[in-house]
Amino acid sequence: METGKRVPVKAALKSHCWIDANDYQSLYQQSLQDSVGFWRSQAQRIDWLREPQKIRDTRFHPDDVHIRWFYDGELNASSNCIDRHLAGNGDAVA
Structure with a gap:
């Protein structure tokens, strides 16, 4: 596609x-x-064990390149990807 x-x-x-x-x-x-602010509000769409307060830490300097998002938060990926969907879809075929 062009x-x-x-x-x-x-x-x-x-x-x-x-x-x-x-x-x-x-x-x-x-x-x-x-x-x-945008990404803080998007973070509300998933379930956190500990909600992040530090949303973004980025630096693009040749001697110090780092990118960290939601880095003081803690979540359970399995819970967000599987468990929270069981209530409405637990009987459905995967």
């Missing part, structure tokens, strides 16, 4: 989308205007 070409979303797929183009643009603008 860069910049728009491909329309099929109607059958649109009905299953969580956000539309307007919502996407709004979220994208939030991420640009307040990156830390």
